[in-house]
Amino acid sequence: MSQDMNQFEELRRLILEVDREENARKTDEIITKLDELEKELNDPDKFANVIQQSKAEVIDVLGPVMGKMIKKFISSEIEKLKEGIERKSKAIFSFEFLKRKIKSKMTGVSEEELLLSDSIGSSLLQVFAIEKDTGILIGTYSPKNILEADLVAGMLSAIKSFVESAFGEEDSELESLSYSNYKILLYNFNRYYFACVLEGIIDAKIKEELQDEFLNLADKELGSLSFKKIDGDIRKKVELALSKAFELKYGANFRADN
Amino acid sequence: MKSITKKIVLLGNEGVGKTSLVKRFVHSIFNDQYLSTIGIKISKKTIQIEDTEVNLMLWDIAGNMMSKTLYQNYLKGAHGVFLVCDGTRPETYEAVIQEKDMHINVDFKESIAYLIVNKSDLMTEIDKNKLESSKVDFYTSAKTGDNVEFAFQRMAENFVDTNT
Numbered sequence: 001m002s003q004d005m006n007q008f009e010e011l012r013r014l015i016l017e018v019d020r021e022e023n024a025r026k027t028d029e030i031i032t033k034l035d036e037l038e039k040e041l042n043d044p045d046k047f048a049n050v051i052q053q054s055k056a057e058v059i060d061v062l063g064p065v066m067g068k069m070i071k072k073f074i075s076s077e078i079e080k081l082k083e084g085i086e087r088k089s090k091a092i093f094s095f096e097f098l099k100r101k102i103k104s105k106m107t108g109v110s111e112e113e114l115l116l117s118d119s120i121g122s123s124l125l126q127v128f129a130i131e132k133d134t135g136i137l138i139g140t141y142s143p144k145n146i147l148e149a150d151l152v153a154g155m156l157s158a159i160k161s162f163v164e165s166a167f168g169e170e171d172s173e174l175e176s177l178s179y180s181n182y183k184i185l186l187y188n189f190n191r192y193y194f195a196c197v198l199e200g201i202i203d204a205k206i207k208e209e210l211q212d213e214f215l216n217l218a219d220k221e222l223g224s225l226s227f228k229k230i231d232g233d234i235r236k237k238v239e240l241a242l243s244k245a246f247e248l249k250y251g252a253n254f255r256a257d258n
Numbered sequence: 259m260k261s262i263t264k265k266i267v268l269l270g271n272e273g274v275g276k277t278s279l280v281k282r283f284v285h286s287i288f289n290d291q292y293l294s295t296i297g298i299k300i301s302k303k304t305i306q307i308e309d310t311e312v313n314l315m316l317w318d319i320a321g322n323m324m325s326k327t328l329y330q331n332y333l334k335g336a337h338g339v340f341l342v343c344d345g346t347r348p349e350t351y352e353a354v355i356q357e358k359d360m361h362i363n364v365d366f367k368e369s370i371a372y373l374i375v376n377k378s379d380l381m382t383e384i385d386k387n388k389l390e391s392s393k394v395d396f397y398t399s400a401k402t403g404d405n406v407e408f409a410f411q412r413m414a415e416n417f418v419d420t421n422t
C-alpha cells in the first residue's frame with residue numbers, strides 16, 4: 001500500500017498549502033480524516049470495509065475547501081489510486097461512489113442526478129464534427145454552446161495538423177489534448193474527425209463508450225451523407241444526429257454552472 | 259437561406275499586412291502597431307452574396323512560417339488563397355509570385371488564388387513600376403480600407419459561382 005500512502009501524503013500536503021491560511025480549521029479536520037483513513041488503510045483486512053464507511057465523511061470535509069487546483073489534483077489522484085488499488089487488492093468497494101460524491105460537491109449537481117448516468121467521473125461539454133482538411137465545422141452539439149464552434153473547429157484542426165506534421169510519424173494522428181481539468185478527445189475518421197470536450201475524470205470506459213458512439217454515427221447517420229460541400233443542410237442533419245446520440249445518453253451528466 | 263462555409267488562407271512574408279487585412283475586413287479597424295502573428299490566427303466573417311450566406315474562415319498564417327513544410331498542411335483543402343505582399347518592398351512581391359507559380363498553382367490547383375499588393379497608401383509611382391501589374395489581382399490598403407472588402411467579396415462571389 002506504500003504507493004497509495006504517498007498519494008495521500010501528497011494530497012494532504014497540497015490541501016494544506018492552498019488552504020491553511022484561510023481555512024485552518026477545515027484543513028485540520030481533513031488531516032484528521034486522512035490520518036484515520038491512512039491508519040485503516042494499513043490494515044488490509046479492514047481496508048475495503050472502512051473506506052466504505054468513512055469516505056463519505058472525508059469528502060464532506062473536503063468539499064467546501066476544494067479549490068480549482070485541488071479539484072484537478074484529486075481527479076488525477078483518484079484516477080491513479082483507483083487503478084493502483086484495483087490492481088493490488090481487487091477491492092470490491094466502489095470508487096465510483098467516491099467520485100460521485102466529490103463531483104456532486106464540486107458541481108452542485110445532485111448525487112441522484114449524477115447517479116442517473118453511468119459515466120460518472122466526467123461531463124461532456126461539447127461535441128464537434130470537423131472536416132479534416134479544411135478544419136470546417138460539419139456540426140456541433142452542446143446544450144449550452146459554450147464555445148465559438150466554427151473558430152474552435154479551425155483552431156483544433158490547426159493544432160492537430162501542426163502536431164501531426166511536426167512530431168507525427170506516418171499515419172499517426174493526434175488523439176487528445178488536455179487543459180487544466182478539461183480534456184479534448186479526438187476520434188479520427190477518413191474525411192472528418194470528432195472532437196469531444198470533457199471535464200473531469202476520463203477513464204478508459206468513457207473513451208470506449210464515446211468511440212462506440214462515434215463509430216455508430218459514422219456508420220449510420222453520417223455514413224450516408226456526402227461531405228463534398230459542407231452547407232447548411234448537411235450541418236443541420238449532422239447536428240440532429242449528434243444531439244440524438246448525446247442528448248439522452250449524456251444529458252443528465254451535463255454539468256450545471258458552478 | 260442557403261449557407262456555405264469556405265476556408266481562405268492568407269500567405270506572405272512578415273509584416274506585409276495579412277493580420278491588418280483580416281482586422282480591417284472582420285472588425286473594420288486598423289492599428290499602426292506591428293504585432294507579429296505567432297503561428298496561426300483564425301477568424302470568421304459571414305457575408306451575404308445574393309441568396310447565399312457565405313461563412314469565410316480566414317487562416318492568417320505568420321510570415322515567419324513561410325517555410326513550405328510548416329504551412330503546407332494548413333493549405334490543405336483551402337478554397338481560396340490570398341498571397342499578400344507589401345507594395346513598398348519588392349522582395350516580398352517576388353516571394354509571393356514565386357509561391358503562387360511554383361507551389362499554389364501546382365499543388366493546390368483547386369483553390370482560387372489572388373495576388374494582393376498591400377499598403378497601397380504608401381506606394382509611389384516608382385514602387386508601382388517595379389511590379390508587373392498584370393499579375394496583381396488587387397491593390398489594397400488595410401490602413402485606409404481601400405479595396406479590402408472588395409477583394410474578399412470577389413473571392414466569396416467566386417465561391418458562390420463555383421459551388422453548384
Ligand SMILES: Nc1nc2c(ncn2[C@@H]2O[C@H](COP(=O)(O)OP(=O)(O)OP(=O)(O)O)[C@@H](O)[C@H]2O)c(=O)[nH]1
Pocket residue numbers: 270271272273274275276277278279289290291292293294295296319320321322376377378379380398399400401402
Ligand atoms: N500604411 C500601411 N501600413 C500597413 C498596412 N497594412 C499593414 N500595415 C502595417 O504593417 C505592419 C505589419 O502588419 P501586420 O498586419 O501585422 O503584418 P503581418 O503580415 O500579419 O505580419 P506577420 O504576422 O509577422 O506575418 C503593421 O505595423 C501595420 O500597421 C497598410 O495597408 N498601410
Ligand SMILES: [Mg+2]
Pocket residue numbers: 276277278293294295318319320321
Ligand atoms: Mg500577422
